[in-house]
Amino acid sequence: MPPPLPAPLLTAADLVVGYAAQKVSRPVAGPLQLSLWPGELVCLLGPNGAGKSTLLRTLAGLQPPLSGQLGVAGQSLAGLSAPARARQLSIVLTDRLDVGNLTVRELVRLGRYPHTGWLGGLTAHDEAQVQAALHATGTAAFAARPVGELSDGERQKVLLARALAQDTPVVLLDEPTAHLDLPNRVALMRLLHHLARQTGKAILLSTHELDLALQAADRVWLLPAGGALHAGTPEDLVLSGAFAAAFVHEGLAFDAATGTFALHAPTGPAVQLVGDGAAAFWTRRALEREGFVPTTAPAPLCVTVPPPGATGWLSQVADQPPQAHATVAELLRALRRGPAQP
């Protein structure tokens, strides 16, 4: 990992993003104070409509800010020419690609656009950058294939390769994990984290993958709808309650103890859960799905999970003798009958 540079790559002061149409400006988010540092992976999180895409598009210079200052590499973004801006910032968008005959390598070569002359001819250095981008993203193997024949996961990696070939200190990605299956989402996040560390680039991505973002991000920008942006390491944001607050209006409760959103509202009695390890974790999830409230405090209903390596669950109602169950399914069946009809 290269030593961190003393200056942030991207700064925003009192930035208000939104849309201006017919003299009426419609702010979406702001005022925001932001900074992106070299070598960090930042995840932009927030509910739908909070302005994540608008913010990314504004940072990339695709739309003007309503007010505030944007600085890139110590210069004002507004003062940069289009090619100079494109040498500082690259972006992966959610726009549909319809490029027919274009091969993967040709698409990645387009990333060299701001570095080439008026005819767009590539030098040996440009080709080396293209090859490096293909290698870094693991797309070199299908460089000769047409982009139209790629799977969603492959296409997303190729688009990332194009942004890398643009060779900018800052890389922005708008929902790169959308439309990907879980292994591809994990692989992409791991790749981005690795790239930020290896190349010293600042990588900012918006995503709805909260758990993945909490695991992979060096910092999180939390953008609640209409609220103020919170920036910090994911752990600090979770422990301070900012994370739970950002998503609270969606009617979901974030559980800081498990790092997940509660899917099931508790409706049943408390259950004392005895035991630990993977068995306890999954038993807890099963109990929550059934509406019970698992707890470690003593309760009239008690479930003991098997120790590691063993199987067999014990359930005990008040002072009655414990019952044994071979599987979670049997345990749940017994509990459904249990306390209601002794």
Add this chain to the structure above:
Amino acid sequence: MRPDQLSPAPPAAGTDPRRPAWLLALTGLVLLGFVLDIALGPVRIPVAAVVKILLGQPTDNPAWTFIVREIRLPKALTALAVGSGLAVSGLQMQTLFRNPLAGPSVLGLTAGAGLGVAAVMLAGGGVANGFAIRALGLGGSWTLVLAATVGAALVMTLVLALSARVRDNVVLLIVGLMIASVTGAIVSLWQYFSAPEQIQEYLLWTFGSLGGVVGSHLAVLAAVVTVGLVLAFASAKPLNALLLGENYARSMGLVVGRSRTLIIASTSLLAGAITAFCGPIGFVGIAVPHLTRALLRTADHRLLLPAACLAGAALTLACDCVAQLPGSQTSLPLSVVTSLLGAPVVLWVVLRRQNIRSSLT
């Protein structure tokens, strides 16, 4: 990414080695079509004599020299300009609109040029009388070109202004068709209230013809098409960026507004001038780009633009050869031949290649 960590790039990986061969083959076809187009006609001239005359050597028949120099060479040169100009104009439109159905005629550009021509020809008497147009010489031809170009540019600007509001390509296409329809209706209305002899002149123009573009007219057409082609070739790099859509193009440092203006200017000059002199010639503009993409299997405009030039010229020359109806004194309207012959050829190539999907765009 540090360059010193890199493995060396494999030379020219991912490029098709057959592409230069295709360019050569297309050049050969253009030359063949050029000579054949001059040789064929009511008076058949041997190919050897044609080559001799073109190379400036004397032949045994002075009448042949006159026919070639004064009639057939200008016509063949016009075919070159028309074919390459329309093909390049169509290619630019398809990339700019990211729509495989875009072309000079479909989006109302030809209709706009037609309106310009109608305005000059039908605008009742005065300086720009329909009969006087061909006799007006350089001044008149500039008037005609200007009118057609302004007409085409007006329609193109309108379509583009609407394209900024309409994100859906299909909706935009419908908008273009409606504009073409309205423009056509205005011309019809104008014809309805015009004198029969004026209408006849306009109707003859709509059939499309490569003949009659001689002397100063040819110089004007060649000059305007050259300017249009130069502008188009200068747009090769922006066109490549626009393949990914406007947002990506802008993020890569393209000044989209300026490039768009350049592309519109080029397309309007090409389609406007060609339509002004030769009438609305359909099909070449929309089909040749597809043909070129299917043959070369590339989306790189630095390759597609010259290839489309060659393919458009070859196709137009071939169609003009057929329009001569060998052994007959009459010739068919060119726009009819291009559609009758060209469409099956393109269908055959695209279907045989089994890459219809990838050739569209």
